[in-house]
Amino acid sequence: MLKTLNLLLGEQAPLLRRYAWMAALYGVLCGLCTALLLPLMAQLLQAQWRGAGAWLLALLAAVVLAWWWRGRVEQAGVGVGVAVLQTGRHRLGAHVARLPMGWFNAQNTAKVSHLVTQGMMAVAQLPAHVFTPVISGVVAPLVVLALLFVQDWRLGLVGLLALPLLLGVLLLTARMGRWADAAFQRDFAQTGQRMVEFAQAQSVLRAFQGGGQSTRFVAQAIDQQRQSAGHLIAVSALSSVLNVWAVQAVFAALLVAVVIGIDQHSAQVLAPGQVIGTVLSMLLISRFVEPLLELVGYAEALRTARGQLDAMDALFAQQPLPQPQQPPHPQLPRDASITLRDVHFSYGAGQPAVLRGINLHVPPGSMTALVGASGSGKSTLVRLMARFWDVDQGGVLIGGSDVRQMDEAQLAAQISQIFQDSYLFAGSIADNIRIGRPGASDAELWEAARQAGVDSIAQRLPGGLDSPVGEGGAQLSGGERQRIAIARALIKDAPILLVDEATAALDTENQALIAQTLERLRGQRTVVVIAHQLSTIAMADQVLVLEGGQVVEQGTPAQLAARAGRYAQWLAQRAQAQGWRMAAGGEPV
Numbered sequence: 365m366l367k368t369l370n371l372l373l374g375e376q377a378p379l380l381r382r383y384a385w386m387a388a389l390y391g392v393l394c395g396l397c398t399a400l401l402l403p404l405m406a407q408l409l410q411a412q413w414r415g416a417g418a419w420l421l422a423l424l425a426a427v428v429l430a431w432w433w434r435g436r437v438e439q440a441g442v443g444v445g446v447a448v449l450q451t452g453r454h455r456l457g458a459h460v461a462r463l464p465m466g467w468f469n470a471q472n473t474a475k476v477s478h479l480v481t482q483g484m485m486a487v488a489q490l491p492a493h494v495f496t497p498v499i500s501g502v503v504a505p506l507v508v509l510a511l512l513f514v515q516d517w518r519l520g521l522v523g524l525l526a527l528p529l530l531l532g533v534l535l536l537t538a539r540m541g542r543w544a545d546a547a548f549q550r551d552f553a554q555t556g557q558r559m560v561e562f563a564q565a566q567s568v569l570r571a572f573q574g575g576g577q578s579t580r581f582v583a584q585a586i587d588q589q590r591q592s593a594g595h596l597i598a599v600s601a602l603s604s605v606l607n608v609w610a611v612q613a614v615f616a617a618l619l620v621a622v623v624i625g626i627d628q629h630s631a632q633v634l635a636p637g638q639v640i641g642t643v644l645s646m647l648l649i650s651r652f653v654e655p656l657l658e659l660v661g662y663a664e665a666l667r668t669a670r671g672q673l674d675a676m677d678a679l680f681a682q683q684p685l686p687q688p689q690q691p692p693h694p695q696l697p698r699d700a701s702i703t704l705r706d707v708h709f710s711y712g713a714g715q716p717a718v719l720r721g722i723n724l725h726v727p728p729g730s731m732t733a734l735v736g737a738s739g740s741g742k743s744t745l746v747r748l749m750a751r752f753w754d755v756d757q758g759g760v761l762i763g764g765s766d767v768r769q770m771d772e773a774q775l776a777a778q779i780s781q782i783f784q785d786s787y788l789f790a791g792s793i794a795d796n797i798r799i800g801r802p803g804a805s806d807a808e809l810w811e812a813a814r815q816a817g818v819d820s821i822a823q824r825l826p827g828g829l830d831s832p833v834g835e836g837g838a839q840l841s842g843g844e845r846q847r848i849a850i851a852r853a854l855i856k857d858a859p860i861l862l863v864d865e866a867t868a869a870l871d872t873e874n875q876a877l878i879a880q881t882l883e884r885l886r887g888q889r890t891v892v893v894i895a896h897q898l899s900t901i902a903m904a905d906q907v908l909v910l911e912g913g914q915v916v917e918q919g920t921p922a923q924l925a926a927r928a929g930r931y932a933q934w935l936a937q938r939a940q941a942q943g944w945r946m947a948a949g950g951e952p953v
């Protein structure tokens with residue numbers, strides 16, 4: 365728990381240590397107040413008023429000191445809570461930003477969103493409201509235990525023996541709670557993910573189910589969450605009862621010890637000294653048990669925050685892709701070529717191989733088209749070039765340098781991407797294009813917009829290029845979003861362009877736009893395109909046909925068309941389907 369808090373706090377971690385010491389000192393002060401209460405009670409019981417007055421003054425001074433110190437501790441705790449909120453979110457965000465692109469699936473994204481909102485609040489509450497009574501609830505009984513030993517060693521011994529038993533019960537209930545909490549958090553995140561999906565998929569749902577209906581997935585997720593919430597509530601209630609019983613059992617054991625002590629001295633009438641001793645023992649026992657009861661009252665809050673901290677810990681344990689060490693690395697690319705050497709890749713240990721022994725060389729300034737059936741590995745191959753993940757075997761080289769030996773920013777500077785799922789941020793059209801090159805001038809912005817056909821969108825909208833696109837580009841059509849993504853890639857002016865030529869998302873106008881863009885950049889940039897249009901394939905210097913994660917054919921469009929192999933077959937099917945007629949050289953007519 366402390367390890368993760370330290371991770372969240374980073375350079376501010378000393379604040380937590382200082383606060384913990386302050387809270388422990390507060391526990392000692394509480395114990396000191398109890399210590400001063402003993403002589404005061406003894407003097408009162410013996411009717412020694414002067415002595416009692418002196419001890420009373422000392423006790424009042426200690427109580428005032430403890431109150432004042434408690435205020436300081438609370439302030440320090442709130443300070444740590446605020447630091448957790450401020451620094452923790454940044455550190456978590458900075459860590460997530462370094463994780464491989466492949467890590468960002470819907471489930472992980474929902475988890476992160478839950479952690480930085482509710483999770484971070486639950487964790488920040490710990491130092492602000494929970495740790496002070498918990499730390500003092502541990503320290504104060506230890507001081508009182510020492511006093512118990514001074515008062516009567518047998519009582520001290522009972523108290524000492526009770527502590528590990530109490531600790532055992534607390535640990536057991538905490539573990540039970542953690543299991544139940546982990547299941548609840550998992551189901552909670554799953555429901556959140558399903559609800560977002562439900563909202564986003566409204567058009568599909570209404571088309572297939574009519575309005576107002578939930579999906580089976582949402583219903584299942586909610587049902588699962590209801591079950592795990594019920595389980596968690598039951599476990600929490602049982603834990604509370606067990607914890608309180610354990611403390612009460614310690615209380616009872618100490619009382620029994622006092623009674624047995626009395627019996628050994630005298631069964632009939634207590635001597636005055638025995639009366640005082642008994643009263644003081646009872647007082648110590650109650651002061652021993654009281655903070656323990658308060659401590660177990662916070663078990664629930666601790667467990668909830670613990671679950672969130674565990675999830676944050678697991679997130680911090682996710683490793684970013686290794687970065688090259690200096691010197692002599694990182695390496696610089698010598699040109700805009702792309703080479704794949706015997707690349708093998710799967711999406712995780714135990715998962716089937718998606719790419720198997722790919723060898724490929726894309727010379728600088730040339731254009732390579734990837735074709736193949738759905739699931740043959742085209743997108744995976746292109747994304748490996750941008751180091752979304754690291755290959756399992758072999759290597760991906762940009763300009764002769766292995767991408768694993770290149771600086772992350774250096775690699776990013778080499779590559780522009782136009783993918784089907786290019787995300788638009790809630791901002792203006794101009795903001796979204798400028799992501800490609802934040803320092804671009806207005807003239808460069810307009811030039812990229814013109815080349816990508818965004819100028820016609822801007823003319824239609826009252827705000828021009830400053831018109832908002834809505835969250836995720838919701839205020840634009842799919843084709844318009846795609847054009848902005850193209851403008852963003854063009855303004856970046858990177859020497860390598862990776863393109864996933866969208867199929868369904870693009871209308872003929874946009875298809876033509878991509879074709880024009882590729883035509884214009886031909887010879888100027890290294891282009892790798894996942895091609896669906898015959899016209900695009902015909903433009904390519906080389907075509908790779910992928911099947912089952914392997915390159916089954918490779919050559920110029922003309923060579924492949926003449927070979928009567930897979931490409932020619934595929935070409936014939938496409939031509940038939942689209943009413944295209946291909947010339948013998950592979951060029952569409």
Ligand SMILES: Nc1ncnc2c1ncn2[C@@H]1O[C@H](COP(=O)(O)OP(=O)(O)OP(=O)(O)O)[C@@H](O)[C@H]1O
Nearest residue numbers: 466711715718736737738739740741742743744745
């Ligand atoms: N994130 C992922 N996790 C696990 N498996 C994946 C992931 N992405 C893709 N795959 C699997 O890898 C294989 C290749 O997928 P890929 O998307 O590279 O194929 P593709 O040729 O681009 O397909 P399409 O033309 O339909 O986009 C498929 O079997 C797919 O199920």
